[in-house]
Amino acid sequence: MKALLELPFFYNLWRRGIARSDLNTVLVSTYARPANSQRVLDIGCGPAPILESLPRDVEYVGFDPNSAYIDSARARFGARGRFFRSTATREALADLGKFDVVMAIGVLHHLDDDEAGELFWMAHEALEPGGRLITFDGCYRDGQSRVARMLLDHDRGRHVRTQDEYLALAEGAFSSVSPHLREDLLRIPYTHVILECRKDEMGSGS
Numbered sequence: 384m385k386a387l388l389e390l391p392f393f394y395n396l397w398r399r400g401i402a403r404s405d406l407n408t409v410l411v412s413t414y415a416r417p418a419n420s421q422r423v424l425d426i427g428c429g430p431a432p433i434l435e436s437l438p439r440d441v442e443y444v445g446f447d448p449n450s451a452y453i454d455s456a457r458a459r460f461g462a463r464g465r466f467f468r469s470t471a472t473r474e475a476l477a478d479l480g481k482f483d484v485v486m487a488i489g490v491l492h493h494l495d496d497d498e499a500g501e502l503f504w505m506a507h508e509a510l511e512p513g514g515r516l517i518t519f520d521g522c523y524r525d526g527q528s529r530v531a532r533m534l535l536d537h538d539r540g541r542h543v544r545t546q547d548e549y550l551a552l553a554e555g556a557f558s559s560v561s562p563h564l565r566e567d568l569l570r571i572p573y574t575h576v577i578l579e580c581r582k583d584e585m586g587s588g589s
């Protein structure tokens with residue numbers, strides 16, 4: 384099952400089957416909220432399903448190390464974005480300018496603490512002052528449904544955390560982080576945490 388999800392067709396099928404049909408719309412309209420013509424960086428973009436819900440005139444850049452996902456994103460969305468077959472690194476981002484919104488949707492729980500800490504710093508560096516990073520991941524919480532806990536235990540990502548653990552990593556780089564716990568974004572019992580991390584207007588870190 385986990386190997387099948389590496390293939391864009393099965394990943395998209397699984398995501399459509401399990402997620403609320405308006406998941407991407409909720410992530411964009413409630414949390415990312417890019418204004419017209421803003422620059423959006425998507426770290427771990429996968430087949431770039433978020434583009435279904437982003438305004439057509441944002442300048443979109445996606446990074447993902449999975450070749451099949453990037454090929455699928457290029458085939459489907461072509462000129463709507465630039466897609467890089469690579470993990471996002473500071474070096475890879477250096478020539479791309481600054482972004483108004485950075486997203487890492489379903490990525491942090493694949494990264495160990497050092498890698499996740501680096502993602503937060505890299506996003507901070509890539510953002511314009513006042514810009515925001517939005518992350519979205521499965522999350523443990525006391526008293527959550529046994530179904531949710533079982534699914535989180537068997538996730539492809541080996542680093543599912545509690546809200547406080549995600550927060551502590553984000554606060555290493557960002558002084559302003561707002562967590563949003565959601566249990567209504569899949570068609571099955573599940574817990575997500577969305578972090579909204581704002582770079583201050585002076586551009587300084589935590």
Ligand SMILES: C[S@@+](CC[C@H](N)C(=O)[O-])C[C@H]1O[C@@H](n2cnc3c(N)ncnc32)[C@H](O)[C@@H]1O
Nearest residue numbers: 426427428429447448449470471488489490493
């Ligand atoms: C659960 S998928 C999410 C894909 C997409 N963001 C979405 O919303 O459907 C996680 C993605 O993170 C990517 N990924 C894993 N480690 C990564 C890393 N170090 N840097 C960037 N992307 C990574 C994987 O290849 C995979 O496409």
